[in-house]
Amino acid sequence: MREKTKKRRPDEYSFQRNIHGYLLIAPAILAILLLSVYPLLQGIWISLLNYDMTKANAPNFGTFAGLKNYLVVFANSKYRNAVMNSVVWTLVNIVIQLALAMGVALILNEKLKGRGVFRTMALLPWAIPAAISALTFSALYDTKIGVFNAILIRFGILKEGYSFLGNVTSAMPAVIVANVWKSTPFLMIFILAALQGVSYDMYESGAIDGAGKLKRFLYITLPNIKEPMAVAVILNLISIFNNFNAIWLLTKGGPLDSTEIMYTYAYRQAFVDHKFGYAAATSVVIFIVIAILTVIYVKMISSDREGRR
Amino acid sequence: MKRTKGEWTFLYVMASLIALCSVLPFIWVLMTSVKSPEQIYDMNQIIPKYVTFDNFKRVLFQSNFVRYFLNSAYISVVVTVISMILAVMAAYGFCRYNIVGAEKMKLSILFTKMFPGVLLSIPYYVIMKNMGLVDTHTGLIIINCSFVLPFAVWNMCTFFLQIPWEIEESALIDGCSRFQSFIKVIFPMAKPGISATTLYCFLMSWDEFMYANTFINSTLKKTVQVGIRDYIGEYSTDWGPLMASVILSLIPVIVFFVFVQDNLVGGLSAGAVKG
């Protein structure tokens, strides 16, 4: 409502009136941009150069290559495989995490006795460093001493140990499970925080109207937490897409590239093959893909907001 | 809201299940931390038959762990405080003032998070070197702030949007200054969002490894995340001390959790109860 009325009176957007606002946002914006612009531009610039570091003495090293790096990268079947894996990795992760986080947040929002203890425990995975969670899961998945195999064998589902991280079909699900465990609390706590914005008054009126629980969730809870949740989702999406450690520390993109995502591919290009030009080109593609998705998504959120008002 | 007994049972079962799933892998960490080296590889002792605290003693008294721990705590707290102040200021500015191109600005700060970090470490290093901040905690704090801030600003913005700002206006009419009204009226309502974002800032910088590994050279300036990897060797892993240091490093995080989850109760619901 506010925004609409303001659009009719553009003087409300005048600099003088909002000088305090500009002063308030300036430090954060400047801090971020000052530190990020140079590395970012550098990254984009290298993607346009001949930058195979192990050919540092070659005459064309560091010269302008146009879009050559991009074309080379796009032509590589391993890159296309990495793109597909990135899509699977990101989508499956976000869907499962969102569903779980929502369920957990709703349950832990109830007035349970010992709620604080439950909440603290539910947050615990988030606090475990990435390296440790990787080590822990590789031990849990172990063919010989792993708990998962021990349980499956005990119940007769498996006859002998199965290598979850070592087989092409199971490696991706296995790393996704590990990452869901580690990352869901992030979404959960933000949904939980958003749920606090839904007042009991709203629920009371809903209950009086005789709304069922599902309806109450769909018509009262969801609309009220939709926006913070949507933002948490997009922030989470960026993190998942660029989550290097979750994969690298467990499988290094293997076996046979079955868990190679764009980020691990870019890393490999840079620090294994020393083709920094290709790595930068891959990174720029990642950047553009996420940027486009984000812009579309944010536009959707804000048009939805306008629509509701 | 009244719930039947069956519903409560269901909720408790589910909550316990959630807690169990969250904690299960962690139990393995805990059990490993109290095992002697012989027990760790013993397949019959997945649950140890006896416990030892030697690993903890070794980590606490025979390594630089305490120092690493204090370094990390210092860095994370400073990063959290700076980021939260800047993020709350920025979010307030975005929500309460009419900023030209606000959405574009918000998007542009998010863009900086989208470029894979590994490649940025080289130009970042150049910046730090030119500023003379290599191998300093100040340098690490600045870097950490730069990648924590975008998310923090975004989160605070969305939580602020949930707040009915009419309340602030009525407080202004009552003669409060803008700052007073923010502290007295808005802050309590925004507490859950602020708590969650604070936790996020703290954990992101507590868990940060790549920049800490690249920018810190001196042993005594290392952070916990870099320090604990000393136990992960190329040829073998020193499981006991590794897991013991993980357990110890979790203590401040858990304290933080307790503090945050206390403050998660608040916002409109609390406001409504207070009337």
Next chain:
Amino acid sequence: MKKHLALAMATLTAVSALTGCVGASAGKSAVAPETKQEVAKSSAENGGSESAEASDGSVSGEITVMVNSTFTGMDDPAIMRAAKAFEEQNPGTKVTIEGLAGQELISKFTTTAMAGSGPDVVALDNSGWPIDLAAMGLIMPLDDKIEASDNKYLQGPLESGLYEGNYYSVPWYYNNTGLYYNKRILTEIGKDSAPTTWDELEEDIKLATEKGYSGISTRLDGYALFNIFFENGNDVIDTTGEKPVVTVNNESGKEAFSFWTGLHTKYHAFPEGMKDATDWATAYTTFVSDDCLFFVCGDWAYVNIQKGNPDMEFGLAPMPKGSVQAVCLGGYNMAINANTANPDLAWAFVDYLTSKECDYVMTEQGRIPGRSDVDYTPILEMNPEYQVFIDESAYTVPRPRVKNAASVDQKVVDAFKKVFFDQKTSEEALNELEAELNDFVNENY
């Protein structure tokens, strides 16, 4: 004391130079100390000065040395003592040692050196890191310094730092793989000694798998898998000429690859757990579970197997022979950052750390220094079985000396996995490997 030491070292150098008698004498690994005689003389004359390594004048200043954390992770690390001793011998110097695990070490060095900074001295895995960094211009050639040095470096490890005719690193310590065997299972299949040839190996594996055991396990990386090609006289990639030539798919390569993959297709010799053995810690569990006959690994496995299963009896034998005896080289070299402000001090320390005087840094941990004049007693006192690795040094061969060799490792491992996962036949996998390696060479050369 120091006088004596210098004198003794000089004598040793002279003697070995005259007789050509060095620890590793065969083929590629032999030292060729043609110029060493003069060096030895001058060193003997200089024996009167304070210390052997500071013979070319005094050094001063500060340097940082980055090594793999294997050497810094314990109480009172020997390398710290060595650094302190160096500082005492060279007043006015300060040496800071920094320890990092392998993968973190190389990415940190690459990042900081590319940014024009980084530690002065760095320890590098001889699996190809020195060559990569040399090609990137991040470390400096050391030819003159190596020539002037008294240290008799082993040729094999030394060559792992050879790029375009210059040596960019010097050997620090080296290792190779041996064949660990489960004594109980070996007895059960009616054998009283470990296999020495491929045929014997295959027979043992056949018998063991018939009894329900796994045949052989290792970590799936180039270090273990190159062995099979080397053992059959195949270089994988021939780097003697101007441009590397892929040889992996010639007769000897085909034979080697089909022998090794045949162990899977014929006997299912490899345990399931080997599929995710991408690090050594995971690889051990496949052997210590007491149901696998053989395990291919370097010296460090010994302690870890003992720790992993104290009740299991196991032995250690040289790698079985294919058409030739050969084993793949591993270990670490020392190199100097091209950005260093103090190359003289950096070299003085490298020279010192890789000299006989500092052998204890490695031998205390059972690591074998990369020189020919090493006193192996401390290593053998620690574990007499390490004689296997010392003997193997005579035919320890470095991996193909190509840029970005880690990529070659990966491709070889993947080719093996394609057969191991029943996706491809041995022939198809090897053809694909050859094509990929040819693409690799064309892209990099």
